[in-house]
Amino acid sequence: MSLNLKHIKKKKATNYFLSSLIIISAVLLLRPLAATENYHVVSFILLFIVSILATFMGTGPVLMASTLSAILWNYFFIPPNFTFHIDKTEDILIFGLFFIIALVNGVLTTQVRNQEKLVRDREQRTNALFQLTKELSKASGIEEVLKVAVGEIRSHFQTDSFFILQDGENVLNNTGRLQRGKKLTPSEYNVAEWVFKNMEKAGAFTKNQPAVDTTFYPLPGAKVSPGVVAVKLKEQFKGDQLSYWDTFLAQISNALEREFLGEMAQRVRFLDESDRLYKTLFNSISHELRIPVATIMGASDSILNSTNPVNTQSALCNEIFTASLRLNRLIENLLNISRLESGHISARLDWYDINDLINKVADDLIDELKPFTLVIDVQEEMPLVKIDFGLMEQVLYNLLINSTQYAPPTSKIMLSLGYANETMIIKVADKGPGFPEKEIRHAFKKFFRVDGNKTGGLGLGLSIAKGFVEAHGGTISVENLKQGGTLFSILIPTEIPDIKNIQEPDYE
Amino acid sequence: MNEEETILVIDDEKQIRRLLELTLSASGYKVILSVNGKEGLIDAATNHPSLILLDLGLPDIDGQEILKKVREWYQKPVIILSVRDSEEEIIKALDNGANDYLTKPFRSGELLARIRAALRSGNDVSDSSEMTFGSITIDRVSHIVRKNNEILKLTATEFSLLLLLAKNSGRVLTHQYILKEVWGYGYIEQTQYLRVFVAQLRKKIEDNPSKPLLLITESGIGYRFGE
Numbered sequence: 001m002s003l004n005l006k007h008i009k010k011k012k013a014t015n016y017f018l019s020s021l022i023i024i025s026a027v028l029l030l031r032p033l034a035a036t037e038n039y040h041v042v043s044f045i046l047l048f049i050v051s052i053l054a055t056f057m058g059t060g061p062v063l064m065a066s067t068l069s070a071i072l073w074n075y076f077f078i079p080p081n082f083t084f085h086i087d088k089t090e091d092i093l094i095f096g097l098f099f100i101i102a103l104v105n106g107v108l109t110t111q112v113r114n115q116e117k118l119v120r121d122r123e124q125r126t127n128a129l130f131q132l133t134k135e136l137s138k139a140s141g142i143e144e145v146l147k148v149a150v151g152e153i154r155s156h157f158q159t160d161s162f163f164i165l166q167d168g169e170n171v172l173n174n175t176g177r178l179q180r181g182k183k184l185t186p187s188e189y190n191v192a193e194w195v196f197k198n199m200e201k202a203g204a205f206t207k208n209q210p211a212v213d214t215t216f217y218p219l220p221g222a223k224v225s226p227g228v229v230a231v232k233l234k235e236q237f238k239g240d241q242l243s244y245w246d247t248f249l250a251q252i253s254n255a256l257e258r259e260f261l262g263e264m265a266q267r268v269r270f271l272d273e274s275d276r277l278y279k280t281l282f283n284s285i286s287h288e289l290r291i292p293v294a295t296i297m298g299a300s301d302s303i304l305n306s307t308n309p310v311n312t313q314s315a316l317c318n319e320i321f322t323a324s325l326r327l328n329r330l331i332e333n334l335l336n337i338s339r340l341e342s343g344h345i346s347a348r349l350d351w352y353d354i355n356d357l358i359n360k361v362a363d364d365l366i367d368e369l370k371p372f373t374l375v376i377d378v379q380e381e382m383p384l385v386k387i388d389f390g391l392m393e394q395v396l397y398n399l400l401i402n403s404t405q406y407a408p409p410t411s412k413i414m415l416s417l418g419y420a421n422e423t424m425i426i427k428v429a430d431k432g433p434g435f436p437e438k439e440i441r442h443a444f445k446k447f448f449r450v451d452g453n454k455t456g457g458l459g460l461g462l463s464i465a466k467g468f469v470e471a472h473g474g475t476i477s478v479e480n481l482k483q484g485g486t487l488f489s490i491l492i493p494t495e496i497p498d499i500k501n502i503q504e505p506d507y508e
Numbered sequence: 509m510n511e512e513e514t515i516l517v518i519d520d521e522k523q524i525r526r527l528l529e530l531t532l533s534a535s536g537y538k539v540i541l542s543v544n545g546k547e548g549l550i551d552a553a554t555n556h557p558s559l560i561l562l563d564l565g566l567p568d569i570d571g572q573e574i575l576k577k578v579r580e581w582y583q584k585p586v587i588i589l590s591v592r593d594s595e596e597e598i599i600k601a602l603d604n605g606a607n608d609y610l611t612k613p614f615r616s617g618e619l620l621a622r623i624r625a626a627l628r629s630g631n632d633v634s635d636s637s638e639m640t641f642g643s644i645t646i647d648r649v650s651h652i653v654r655k656n657n658e659i660l661k662l663t664a665t666e667f668s669l670l671l672l673l674a675k676n677s678g679r680v681l682t683h684q685y686i687l688k689e690v691w692g693y694g695y696i697e698q699t700q701y702l703r704v705f706v707a708q709l710r711k712k713i714e715d716n717p718s719k720p721l722l723l724i725t726e727s728g729i730g731y732r733f734g735e
Contacts, residue, residue: 328613348595350683351700353707355718356725384703389728390595497700 012060019053019061020068027072039077043098046073050102054109062110066102073098118240125244128156129251136255145259149252153231157245163219164192165227165256168264172196172227184230192216192228199225205236219253226256281447284458288330292323299323325367329401333460336394337446340467347388347471351497354382354417354424357389361396368401371409379418385494387424391468395476398461399428399488405457406432406486419496424474426490434480443478513627514538516557518548518574519589520567524612528561531616537623545569552578559627564590564601572604579605585626585678589614595728599682602729607679609729625678625734639674641722641734644713646674655713665690666709673723673733682730706731 026049030042046069054062074084078091086092135148146163153161164172164184172193184192191209195202195216202208203215214230229249237245299316302308308316339345358376362369396415403413407430414429435443435450442448444466449459462478469476474492481487515537517528525541532539540555542548545566552560560578564571575586585607590597593611601609607626610619637649645654651667653660662670668690673681687695687702695701706725710717724732 324613350728351703353703355707356727359719360725360727384700393727 012058015057015061016064019057019065022049022053023065023069023072027069027076031076034077034081039073039079040094042077043073043094047098047102047105051105051109054106055113057110059107059110062106063103066099066106070095070099070102121240128152129247132248132251136251139255140259142256142259142263145252145255149229149255152252153248156248157231157233159231159233162214162230163227163256164189164196164230165260166196166225168260168267170224188212188214188230192230195228196225203230205233217249219256220250221253221257221260224257224260226253226260277447281458284447285330285334288458289327292327292330295323296320322367330458332394333398333458333464336464337460337467340464345391345467345471347391347468347473349386349388349472351384352387352389354378354385357387357392357396358415358417360393361400364393364397365400365404368404369413372404372407373410373412374400375412375414377414377416379416382417383419383496385419385424385492386497387472387492387494388468391471395465395468395490396426396428398465402461403428403430403432403486406430408432419494422493422495424490424492424494426492428488429481429485431485434484434486435478437480440478440480444476512536512538513558514540514555515623516540516542516548516551516555516560518542518545518551518560518566518571519563520544520565521563524563524589527616531619532623535620545571545574548574549577552582558584559623560584560586561589561623562586562606564588564592564597572600575601575604575606585629587622587626589619598729599684602680602682602685608732609680622678625732627678629676629678629734639677641674641677643715644722646671653713660712662709662712665705666712669705670709670713673731677734678732680726680730680732684730686730 023046026046030045033039033042050062050066050069053065057065071084074086074095075082078086078095080087086095132148132152135152136145139145139148142165149163150161153159162184166172172189191202191212191214194208195218199218199220200208201215201217203212204210205215214232216228216230218228219226229252299319303313303316355378358378362374362376400413400415407413411431413431414427416425416427416429418425439448439450444462445459446463447459448463449457466476469490469492472492474490476488476490478486478488515532517525517532517539519525519528519541520543525543529539529541540551540557542551545568548560548562548566549569551557560582562571562574562578566574571588571590575588578586586605587608587610588598588601588606589610589612590601591612592598598609607629608622610622637647639646639648643656645657647653648671653662653667653670669686672686672689683699683702684696687698691698691701706723707717710720710723713722714720722733724734726732
């Protein structure tokens with residue numbers, strides 16, 4: 001700061017020196033006119049020079065130039081020469097007028113110039129503010145607003161700025177956003193916290209805690225204050241610049257507050273949503289868990305405490321077994337949905353024989369499928385497909401289980417697989433009641449269950465199937481068939497393996 | 509059972525231990541129970557069980573580590589019984605020397621079948637040139653495979669695949685292992701070869717190739733061979 005002042009003083013001194021030099025050299029050049037009758041012309045020339053000087057020098061040097069020129073004109077040109085004495089009355093008048101004109105001319109010109117500079121500055125600031133507002137309104141998200149703010153502050157105030165935002169619960173985050181790696185020292189954080197609480201500036205150049213080398217300004221807000229900004233200033237903001245800075249900050253603060261409120265509203269919405277989900281989940285899980293547990297408890301208790309005939313006992317054991325399968329399926333589905341939700345699902349693709357997949361699923365569901373006729377139709381010359389076996393197994397399992405829960409006993413459940421245009425096509429059709437037209441678009445939603453269905457389940461199976469199909473980059477759709485029943489269609493893009501060169505002759 | 513086989517169960521869950529003890533005893537096995545890894549290692553060394561049922565999630569030592577330690581000297585079958593069901597974990601256990609892997613919850617019938625298959629393969633260390641699986645007979649010396657006494661025409665690769673699987677019957681072989689053994693190191697990623705040859709082989713050896721009983725697929729892991 002002291003360096004800066006010296007620099008300004010030096011500049012002023014040169015201006016004084018320069019203006020005197022110009023006047024003195026002009027006087028020296030005009031010396032030959034001294035003895036002639038044309039010494040009045042000299043006054044005009046000097047006046048001209050003074051007004052020229054006024055266009056680029058400050059008031060001080062111009063005042064000095066006008067005084068100096070008046071004195072020198074008097075001394076060297078007004079007869080008698082080399083005296084300050086003036087003989088003629090008209091010369092006294094002219095000298096007086098010269099002095100006044102030089103002064104007025106110089107001062108007015110500089111004033112006009114200052115005014116002009118002020119207007120220009122204002123215009124520049126208005127433009128800058130306009131630019132800032134435009135950029136801020138374009139920015140979406142707190143990070144982007146901060147980026148714009150830091151950039152604009154740097155280009156208009158030549159200083160780095162550092163925003164410390166609150167966390168949404170009126171506590172400042174210790175690490176500011178943006179400018180990664182930069183952290184506040186504990187003492188700086190204390191000042192920032194004080195500023196945030198009192199909504200008053202503090203730090204360097206202020207009356208509050210001036211010992212810190214950073215200045216902290218509160219970000220004003222209509223409803224909530226987004227936080228505090230820290231800047232390292234070379235000198236204090238004064239007058240016009242201070243109000244400019246305040247306006248600048250208000251704009252940034254506005255934009256931040258806007259983003260902030262947006263974020264908070266979103267958080268509230270999210271909480272509402274998860275609250276609703278939690279309730280649904282809780283209700284259906286407790287129901288879904290209790291039924292099989294009740295079956296297991298009741299059936300095993302009955303086996304333990306009575307002398308039932310053997311066939312009753314084995315029927316009870318059967319119930320226990322079914323209940324445990326149901327519990328296991330529930331757990332499996334809950335685990336899968338949480339894997340999907342957490343984004344941990346990525347398909348690990350490898351070549352598979354689709355018949356293996358069908359066999360595995362049909363085998364796993366052998367008990368559930370017993371009351372139905374499962375018709376499997378695999379296209380002839382079905383190529384190997386690149387899939388995640390475990391995920392696709394779950395998809396088919398869930399679709400078939402879904403069909404067994406809705407289709408009437410002894411009806412056909414169709415499973416067909418084919419390949420066309422680098423896409424594997426899987427279709428599962430049943431002769432169940434189909435989805436109510438109004439609700440079919442919700443079929444793959446989590447926890448969705450057709451109204452009034454008595455088959456139970458959490459309503460996760462289909463949404464898991466959808467998630468796993470999508471993990472393969474595929475699509476799944478559902479439609480009601482005209483002749484009755486539901487049709488699920490899965491399309492999964494897959495390549496065909498290059499196996500032409502692996503055929504070989506028989507060994508014997 | 510013709511002779512009493514001893515099975516060592518290493519599992520920290522009391523209920524599972526009790527269930528296994530009941531199920532295995534009822535099937536005529538002698539059962540030793542260990543509640544943690546340390547105890548399990550001692551029991552394995554002192555009792556020389558015919559088979560070990562090992563849980564992976566033990567409180568003191570991870571099951572995979574126990575498996576590695578046991579495999580330093582124990583040649584008989586080890587079957588993993590665990591709730592961990594990720595393909596990585598299963599393949600790791602098989603690479604560490606487990607013969608088979610069953611995830612909890614499991615069906616007792618399935619477990620007993622796996623134990624029988626593993627014990628049978630464990631006992632079949634004889635160098636007899638002929639191996640029989642149901643209607644299939646494989647002659648290792650003459651490389652002749654018969655189904656119901658009729659000679660099957662197999663390609664060279666089909667035969668090496670069949671021989672590898674048969675020598676390790678009752679054991680789950682991972683895709684990588686089979687590819688490495690039959691085709692060589694450079695083919696470890698070429699699962700499509702394996703699929704094609706398994707399908708071809710099934711057409712020749714299985715009664716119903718679309719419902720295989722001998723060459724069984726282990727989803728995402730590999731294959732097992734056995735009746």
